[in-house]
Amino acid sequence: MNGVAPARPAENYLNWNYSVRSWLLTRDHKRIAILYLVTVTLFFFLGGAPAVLMRLELATPAGDLVQPETYNKLFTMHGVVMIFFFLIPSVPAVLGNFVLPLMIGARDLAFPRLNLASWYIFTVGGLFTLAAIAGGGVDTGWTFYTPYSTVFSNSHVALTIVGIFITGFSSILTGLNFIVTLHRLRAPGLTWGRLPLFAWALYATSLIMVLATPVLAITLVMAAAERLLQVGIFDPALGGDPILFQHLFWFYSHPAVYIMVLPAMGVVSETITCFARKRIFGYSFIAGASLAIAVLGFLVWGHHMFVSGQSVYGGMVFSVLSFLVAIPSAVKVFNWTATLYKGSVLFSTPMLYAMGFIGLFTLGGLTGLFLATLAVDVHVHDTYFVVAHFHYIMVGGTVMAYLGAIHFWWPKMTGRLYPEGWARFSAILVFVGFNLTFFPQFVLGYLGMPRRYHGYPEEFQVLNVLSSAGASILAVAYVFPMLYLVWSLKYGKPAGRNPWDAAGLEWQTASPPPVDNFEVIPVVTQEAYAYPTREEKETP
Amino acid sequence: MEAVAHQFQDFRQQHEASRLGMWTFLVTEVMFFGGLIAGYTVYRIAYPAAFAQASNRLDVALGAVNTVLLLASSFTMALAVRSARRGGRWALAGALGSTLLLGAAFLAIKGFEYAHKAHEQLVPGPNFRFEGPEAKPAELFFSFYFLMTGMHAVHMVVGIGVLAVLAALAARGAFTPDRHAPVELAGLYWHFVDVVWIFLLPILYLVGRHAP
Numbered sequence: 001m002n003g004v005a006p007a008r009p010a011e012n013y014l015n016w017n018y019s020v021r022s023w024l025l026t027r028d029h030k031r032i033a034i035l036y037l038v039t040v041t042l043f044f045f046l047g048g049a050p051a052v053l054m055r056l057e058l059a060t061p062a063g064d065l066v067q068p069e070t071y072n073k074l075f076t077m078h079g080v081v082m083i084f085f086f087l088i089p090s091v092p093a094v095l096g097n098f099v100l101p102l103m104i105g106a107r108d109l110a111f112p113r114l115n116l117a118s119w120y121i122f123t124v125g126g127l128f129t130l131a132a133i134a135g136g137g138v139d140t141g142w143t144f145y146t147p148y149s150t151v152f153s154n155s156h157v158a159l160t161i162v163g164i165f166i167t168g169f170s171s172i173l174t175g176l177n178f179i180v181t182l183h184r185l186r187a188p189g190l191t192w193g194r195l196p197l198f199a200w201a202l203y204a205t206s207l208i209m210v211l212a213t214p215v216l217a218i219t220l221v222m223a224a225a226e227r228l229l230q231v232g233i234f235d236p237a238l239g240g241d242p243i244l245f246q247h248l249f250w251f252y253s254h255p256a257v258y259i260m261v262l263p264a265m266g267v268v269s270e271t272i273t274c275f276a277r278k279r280i281f282g283y284s285f286i287a288g289a290s291l292a293i294a295v296l297g298f299l300v301w302g303h304h305m306f307v308s309g310q311s312v313y314g315g316m317v318f319s320v321l322s323f324l325v326a327i328p329s330a331v332k333v334f335n336w337t338a339t340l341y342k343g344s345v346l347f348s349t350p351m352l353y354a355m356g357f358i359g360l361f362t363l364g365g366l367t368g369l370f371l372a373t374l375a376v377d378v379h380v381h382d383t384y385f386v387v388a389h390f391h392y393i394m395v396g397g398t399v400m401a402y403l404g405a406i407h408f409w410w411p412k413m414t415g416r417l418y419p420e421g422w423a424r425f426s427a428i429l430v431f432v433g434f435n436l437t438f439f440p441q442f443v444l445g446y447l448g449m450p451r452r453y454h455g456y457p458e459e460f461q462v463l464n465v466l467s468s469a470g471a472s473i474l475a476v477a478y479v480f481p482m483l484y485l486v487w488s489l490k491y492g493k494p495a496g497r498n499p500w501d502a503a504g505l506e507w508q509t510a511s512p513p514p515v516d517n518f519e520v521i522p523v524v525t526q527e528a529y530a531y532p533t534r535e536e537k538e539t540p
Numbered sequence: 541m542e543a544v545a546h547q548f549q550d551f552r553q554q555h556e557a558s559r560l561g562m563w564t565f566l567v568t569e570v571m572f573f574g575g576l577i578a579g580y581t582v583y584r585i586a587y588p589a590a591f592a593q594a595s596n597r598l599d600v601a602l603g604a605v606n607t608v609l610l611l612a613s614s615f616t617m618a619l620a621v622r623s624a625r626r627g628g629r630w631a632l633a634g635a636l637g638s639t640l641l642l643g644a645a646f647l648a649i650k651g652f653e654y655a656h657k658a659h660e661q662l663v664p665g666p667n668f669r670f671e672g673p674e675a676k677p678a679e680l681f682f683s684f685y686f687l688m689t690g691m692h693a694v695h696m697v698v699g700i701g702v703l704a705v706l707a708a709l710a711a712r713g714a715f716t717p718d719r720h721a722p723v724e725l726a727g728l729y730w731h732f733v734d735v736v737w738i739f740l741l742p743i744l745y746l747v748g749r750h751a752p
Contacts, residue, residue: 101547106547107546107547108546108547109547110547110557110561111557111561112545112547114561172568176561176564176565176568177561179560179564180557180560180561180564183557183560184553184556184557184560185547185548185553185557210564210567210568210571211567211568211571212571213568214568214569214571214572214574214575215571215572215574215575217572217575218572218573218575218576218691219575221687221691222576222579222687225683225687229664229665230664230665230666231664231665231683231686231687232664232679232680232683233579233680233683233684233687237676238676238677238679238680239583239586239587239590239676239677239680240583240680241582241583241586244579244582248575248578248579251575516546
């Protein structure tokens with residue numbers, strides 16, 4: 001770039017109209033992404049609040065802060081809000097919406113109005129769940145197992161189920177939009193083999209969203225029918241099978257965890273190459289691994305049900321398949337590591353989050369194999385070992401990648417740079433707080449502390465106090481980005497078109513981009529991540 | 541109709557994208573109904589006698605009439621798409637209207653069936669009554685009967701609404717041989733709803749009716 005400070009374009013997607021109406025009736029994928037950013041952030045803190053209370057309760061062995069029924073409501077709301085209203089939409093609906101069309105050289109998604117409808121559907125579903133919380137909450141666990149949820153619970157099950165049912169359509173429509181966009185709106189010359197890996201990740205995620213979410217929808221319909229109309233489907237008194245609910249529920253909810261992690265992995269692919277300034281190692285293997293995870297992820301749901309009374313032979317098959325699904329994830333970890341090897345590594349904030357992801361996801365993934373082992377799972381099922389495992393992936397993995405993505409694309413979205421010092425400090429604080437919170441939980445689970453209990457034997461207190469202390473650090477670490485990112489909107493340095501000197505079509509247009517994304521639709525002539533190799537750099 | 545949307549280069553791309561979008565949506569619908577069919581299948585394998593007895597309480601004649609109505613409506617829908625491609629304004633509006641009426645007739649018969657079932661106390665819940673040792677699983681059958689045909693009926697209502705709008709637009713000459721994508725997309729949706737019924741008919745109405 002030359003020495004002149006890049007001027008903000010006269011008109012961009014943010015400043016062409018400031019009215020509320022232009023925001024709430026927008027068809028612009030970039031504005032819809034910002035709408036999602038705001039709502040998803042609200043839900044993050046709404047889901048975090050019950051966790052704060054839970055960790056406070058668990059600092060002492062006695063159940064002395066809240067009633068048992070209240071504690072049940074806390075962990076239910078934490079799970080429901082975090083999974084359905086934060087993690088599932090986070091990377092796809094915020095970063096996917098903003099970046100995907102730019103990344104493929106398109107002017108918008110295939111169906112912009114459907115995109116806006118997705119956000120409204122998401123928000124309406126969220127309001128139903130908020131109403132359930134305000135009305136006193138749900139105490140079934142986010143898994144809604146029958147017959148407790150359909151017959152015996154006295155909490156707002158139906159209201160919450162309706163909220164999740166509605167929000168599910170937001171997921172389905174976003175996935176549909178991404179699939180059609182990737183098939184039909186790629187810029188000239190942008191073959192599938194040249195697509196950035198974030199796009200591949202979103203494609204695989206969208207396949208899961210589109211195929212799995214409808215099964216959750218119909219399962220929730222059945223559960224609601226049983227609860228509201230006393231129509232017996234899972235009721236043993238009628239010859240029904242409560243385990244059928246579990247099969248149907250987990251048929252969606254296992255692939256759902258891949259909805260949560262695949263986009264995060266896509267983010268890591270983008271940030272690792274940019275800040276190692278090196279072509280990604282094994283591009284086609286990473287792309288293929290995303291698809292393999294999506295396919296295999298549909299075949300392992302029974303590993304949540306090893307001790308449910310499910311057939312042991314079925315359990316063995318699910319166990320083997322669960323081992324298989326770990327392989328493509330491992331392939332990605334090896335490829336990212338190989339990308340770092342002999343790269344020119346810059347420890348920017350997105351790189352710190354990406355490295356944190358790789359370490360924590362690996363630990364979480366390996367402990368998944370412990371859980372996939374039938375004999376071990378009998379011992380640790382429904383203990384804190386499971387809780388630690390999935391938090392390592394969803395928080396140590398997805399949330400860190402989400403934060404890394406927000407920082408990486410912040411200059412593009414806002415035209416401003418965030419303060420790098422504060423951002424790096426926060427990233428490290430997140431890493432420290434996270435490990436202090438969740439590593440002790442592996443030990444607790446192995447020693448036998450059950451999950452979803454608000455009290456425990458005294459010998460577990462030290463580990464629980466460590467975990468609660470870590471949670472307080474984590475909470476602070478999550479607040480810092482809120483503060484400095486908002487600060488940067490007004491006081492951050494202007495970013496320019498490509499502050500990271502990154503490859504990728506989104507960096508070819510202005511920051512923030514114009515409403516129509518590109519002056520002229522680019523023509524693609526080279527592979528993704530065409531960073532110069534060492535040979536190319538050495539020859540003048 | 542309107543100009544090409546700004547994210548597309550030309551109408552061909554826009555049309556192809558819409559078609560892919562509708563097919564993808566239909567795949568999600570397959571998974572949606574598939575969950576119900578999977579649940580139904582589990583129970584049918586577990587309680588074959590009960591399901592056969594319960595199925596015998598459904599009116600096969602009405603089911604057959606409904607099937608003929610829906611198949612006819614798919615025929616008129618195909619005629620509508622053909623008219624749209626050829627540019628016949630009143631032929632198109634008439635075909636869409638016929639499809640709509642046939643669908644409405646289907647729903648009317650369904651409503652009659654439901655009322656009759658309620659009268660016979662075959663609606664699951666506190667009022668359910670079924671004689672014989674297989675009463676409990678029979679209630680399961682009827683839970684699935686009402687859920688499956690009810691979901692199907694909801695989809696038909698949406699389809700009829702869409703057809704009404706399209707018929708009105710067609711009568712006003714909104715569609716041309718070059719610009720009639722909504723009619724094609726509605727056709728895909730309507731045929732899908734028909735195919736779902738083709739699955740529901742045998743598994744609900746024809747259980748245990750084969751010769752011994």
